[in-house]
Amino acid sequence: MTGPLLTADSLTRRFGSLVALDGLSLAVDAGELFGLVGPDGAGKTTALRLLAGQLRPDRGAARVLGMDPARAGETVRAALGYVPQQFSLYGDLSVQENIDFFGAMFGLRRRDIEERAEELLRLTRLSHFRARRADALSGGMYKKLSIACSLLHRPRVLLLDEPTNGVDPVSRRELWQLLQRFASEGMAVLLTTAYMDEAARCHRVGLLHQGRLIRSQTPGEMRKDEKLACFWLETRTREDAEAALAHPAVLTAVVQGRRHRILVKKESAEELSRRVRESGGRLTETAPGFEDLFLFYTREDGRGA
Amino acid sequence: MEPEPIIETEELIRRFGDFTAIDRVTFSVRQGEIFGFLGANGAGKSTTIRILCGLLAPSAGRARVNGLDVSREPEAVKRSIGYMSQKFSLYLDLSAEENLAFFGGAYGLPPRVVRERAGELLSRVGLAQRREELTGRLPGGLRQRLALAAAMVHHPRILFLDEPTSGVDPRARQVFWSLIRQAARDGVTVFVTTHALDEAEYCDRIGLMADGRLRALDTPEGLKRRYLPGETFVIEGAPPRAAETLSALPGVLRVDSAGAAWRLRAETGRYDAEGLAERLGRGPVRVEPGEPTLEDVFLEVVSGAAQGENA
Numbered sequence: 319m320t321g322p323l324l325t326a327d328s329l330t331r332r333f334g335s336l337v338a339l340d341g342l343s344l345a346v347d348a349g350e351l352f353g354l355v356g357p358d359g360a361g362k363t364t365a366l367r368l369l370a371g372q373l374r375p376d377r378g379a380a381r382v383l384g385m386d387p388a389r390a391g392e393t394v395r396a397a398l399g400y401v402p403q404q405f406s407l408y409g410d411l412s413v414q415e416n417i418d419f420f421g422a423m424f425g426l427r428r429r430d431i432e433e434r435a436e437e438l439l440r441l442t443r444l445s446h447f448r449a450r451r452a453d454a455l456s457g458g459m460y461k462k463l464s465i466a467c468s469l470l471h472r473p474r475v476l477l478l479d480e481p482t483n484g485v486d487p488v489s490r491r492e493l494w495q496l497l498q499r500f501a502s503e504g505m506a507v508l509l510t511t512a513y514m515d516e517a518a519r520c521h522r523v524g525l526l527h528q529g530r531l532i533r534s535q536t537p538g539e540m541r542k543d544e545k546l547a548c549f550w551l552e553t554r555t556r557e558d559a560e561a562a563l564a565h566p567a568v569l570t571a572v573v574q575g576r577r578h579r580i581l582v583k584k585e586s587a588e589e590l591s592r593r594v595r596e597s598g599g600r601l602t603e604t605a606p607g608f609e610d611l612f613l614f615y616t617r618e619d620g621r622g623a
Numbered sequence: 624m625e626p627e628p629i630i631e632t633e634e635l636i637r638r639f640g641d642f643t644a645i646d647r648v649t650f651s652v653r654q655g656e657i658f659g660f661l662g663a664n665g666a667g668k669s670t671t672i673r674i675l676c677g678l679l680a681p682s683a684g685r686a687r688v689n690g691l692d693v694s695r696e697p698e699a700v701k702r703s704i705g706y707m708s709q710k711f712s713l714y715l716d717l718s719a720e721e722n723l724a725f726f727g728g729a730y731g732l733p734p735r736v737v738r739e740r741a742g743e744l745l746s747r748v749g750l751a752q753r754r755e756e757l758t759g760r761l762p763g764g765l766r767q768r769l770a771l772a773a774a775m776v777h778h779p780r781i782l783f784l785d786e787p788t789s790g791v792d793p794r795a796r797q798v799f800w801s802l803i804r805q806a807a808r809d810g811v812t813v814f815v816t817t818h819a820l821d822e823a824e825y826c827d828r829i830g831l832m833a834d835g836r837l838r839a840l841d842t843p844e845g846l847k848r849r850y851l852p853g854e855t856f857v858i859e860g861a862p863p864r865a866a867e868t869l870s871a872l873p874g875v876l877r878v879d880s881a882g883a884a885w886r887l888r889a890e891t892g893r894y895d896a897e898g899l900a901e902r903l904g905r906g907p908v909r910v911e912p913g914e915p916t917l918e919d920v921f922l923e924v925v926s927g928a929a930q931g932e933n934a
Contacts, residue, residue, distance in 0.1 A: 357792045359762045403790075447665075457709060457786070458664030458818070483790040484709060486663040486818050487921050491880075512792050513819065518882030537883060572797070574824050605911070609793050609821075616794065 321384075322347050323475050323506035328378035329368050338364040340529040341378065346506040348474070351497060353520030354510045355608075357616050360526040362510040363403065366479050369508065370400040382475050396424070399473030403480055405464035409453035413444055413463055416452055417470065424471035431470065438466040441496050443489060457484035465493065469500070476500070478509035482516065494519055514608035523608075527616050541606055546614070547587045548606035551578040553599035562594050570613040581610040627690075629654045629781060629812050630675060635684035637670050644670040646835040647684070652828075654780070657803065657813045659823045661917075662832030663925055668816050671832070672783050675814070677701045689780060702730065705779035709786040711770035715759030719750050719769050722758055723776050730777035737776070744772040748802060764795030771802060775811075782806060784815040788822065800825055820917040829917070833925050847915045850923045851888060852876070856896060857913035858885040861903050868903065879922060886913060 322345035329342040339361040346352045354362050367373040369380045371387030371394065380387055387394050407416050414435070421431035439445045442462040452460060465481055476497075482490045494516070501507050501521075509520075517523045518537045525533040533540065546569070553559040559578060563571050567586030572579045582590060591601045628651035635648040645667040652658045662668045673679040674686055677693050677700030686693045689703040713722050720741055727737030745751045748768040758766060767787065774782060784803070788796045800822060807813050815826070823829055824843050831839040831846075839846060853876050858865065866885060869878045874893040879886045887899070896910040903910075 357794060358764045456664045456669060457789075462664075480790050484664075484786060484818065486666075487820055487918055488663055488925050490818070491922075512790050514793060515882060518884075573800075574821070612793050613797075 321345075323383055324369060324508060325381045326365065326369060326378070327381070329365065329375050329380060330377040331364055331368060331373065331375050337529050339368065339375075342526075342531055343378075344524055344531065344534060346475075346508050348504045348506050349501055350522065351501045351507045351509070351520045353517045353523045354508065354526060355512075355514070355517050355523060355612065356526030360616075361529040362526055363479055365526070366400070366402070366477050366508070366510060370398065370402075370477050372400075372402075396471065397474045399468040399471070399476040401464055401468045401476075401478045401481060403483070405461075405468070407452040407460065407463060407467065410451060412449050412451055413439070413455070414448040416463060416467060420467040421470050426471060434470055434472075435466075438469060441492060442466050443492070458486055458489060461485050462489060462493070469496075474505060476505055476507045476509075478507070480510050480512060482511065482513060490516075514612055517608045517612075525612070525615055532615060537608070540608070540611060543606070543611070545584055546606060546611075547582050547584045548604050548610055549580055549582060549587070549591075549601040550604055551580050551594065551599065551601055552576070553594065553597065558594075558597045558599055561597070562590070562599065565590050565593070569617075570610055572609060572613070579604065579607070579610065581606055581614050627654075628652060630658075630686075630688050630814065632671075632675075632686040633684055635671070635674065635686055636682045637667075637674060637679065638682045643835055645674075645832075648832075648835075648837045650830055650837060650840055652812060652814060654812050655807055655810050656828060657807050657815065657826045659826030659829040660814060660816045660832070661818075661820070661823060661829060661921060662816075666832040667835040668832055669785060672706075672785055672814070672816065675700075676704055676706050676783055702777070703779060703781070705774035705777070705782045707770050707774040707782070707784050707787055709789040711766060711773075713758050713766065713770055713773065716757060718755050718757055719745060719761065720754040722769060722773055726773045727776045732777060740776055740778070741772075744775060747805075748772045749798070764791055764798070767791055767795065767799060768802065771799070775806070779811070781812045781814065784813065786816050786818065788817060788819060796822065820921055823917045831921065831924050838924050839920075843917055846917065846920045850920045851915040853888050853890050854892075854894075855913040855915045855919070856887045856889070856894070856899055857881070857911050858887060858899065858903070859883065859909045859911075860907040861885060865903055865908075869899075872902065877919075877923070879919070886919065888915070888919070 324346040326342045326344050329339055331339045342365055354365060356362055368375050374388060382394050383397050385394055417435045418431060444462060461484055482493060497507055511517060522536055523540060524531050551562055553562060567583045567590045568580050570581045594601050630652040633649050635645060637645045648671060660668050674681050674693060675688055677697035680694055688700050691700050693700050723741040723744060724737050745754050748771060750765060750769060788799055803813055817823060828842050829846060830837055866878050869875055869887055874890040876888045896912060900908050900910040
């Protein structure tokens, strides 16, 4: 089929009086890695559950390969991989036994299971732990095994809810290489993440805030906001730093060692820079990072949206 | 004179069957220090923390926490420290205030003291207005701060935080770290593990574990000086094959992918941004001097350890 493998069309879901997701529309093509970011409670998990057919929308529709994931049964099941935050492995089965079980559940042939398990265990650095019970794995290893199990049947659409939580930096890189490879082979991947460096690795990023998609762009577009500038702030004393940070032009600040990275309204950057210089400090321009933009767009006072 | 270390280990070993989870680990932590404990999954971080908290006995070696030997007085160790893990052990069907009362009671504090401290801690972590709400209804970031308050209700001199910010959004992480810094300013020693290496920059010193061994121990700056000689550049907009071109250049020490960009480290003075851009055929390529990061250190030390194993 042509067209996007995964779509959300005005998806809306309430829980009691809370609107968890409010009119989400998006489409993920074959070969695309789409990252959904947003503060806690923004609706990311609800969106994934609706797209996986685990939850019915109040309004709107979710489509996997053009079909309703809650109704299409076998076809969708074979095409869809879904890794929720709490993936249920069998705790009293070993790593290898879990793989065999999930492989069999998806109706894979013995030889395919062995071949794919070999590769997935190597890529997730779990080969040495084949005999260990899932219960006895560290949080990060458990996560990696969950992902390996849901990739066994080579789904065409993959939904991952915070896949790298608790996963160490080396494995995180390797998982990303794995996802990028699957995407380049035509998989459509939608994932949520709390790590902003991961957002930068996606082809497109959607920013959810209070149930609504407030931005959906490529990482490059998101970082090119004409009205914003980003600087390193260095000052002689902590008081000087605090004074600079209190300036109304400063939109967000992140401490890093003895410096602050600040996001500033471009129109006021000149004036701020002069002030900082006068007190013996300096501003050095740098490219805004995703963390800065995230903090700005999701400001609680709504000035970012 | 240097104050007595508040945590001290000597040749600490823990085996599970024939698997050695931690192997001859020796280090010490000063009072009021924020000590970051980093390492890959399965490197031995949690095992070390469990020993230091008196939850697990070492197979060999020695550890003293708060002046107490963890093998001889594990119960006293448990009472003298605060512990918070990624799976916060809060009661979801109790209110924020009731959770603190429960933990205070468990530590044997009299009800009057518990009330006082609960009030003080709830306002410190920004939960005073929501003290009566059910914990299960609080968003993750607030629940995480409540768990920190629960770990501090008996005024421990040391806090052990095992991946406390796992899965928490950037804003909540910022707030959480300002709470950690405040505790440290009050003299509390903070021993914290994380996989978000930008957070590790906030630590006074960092220990890096690989395969059960402590491979590196220094300040963030010290680690960067030692493990990342040369200059770092960030390259954006380069074609996918640029990594091969760059790795082959003389004096280039390391090339890593970072999102859509590349990070390159080269011998000092050998290249400038302009020169590197030229070698990549210019076009849309953008090269900037970069900051060495702790993620660079982590990759260097952990992959170095893996090579050492194979050699």
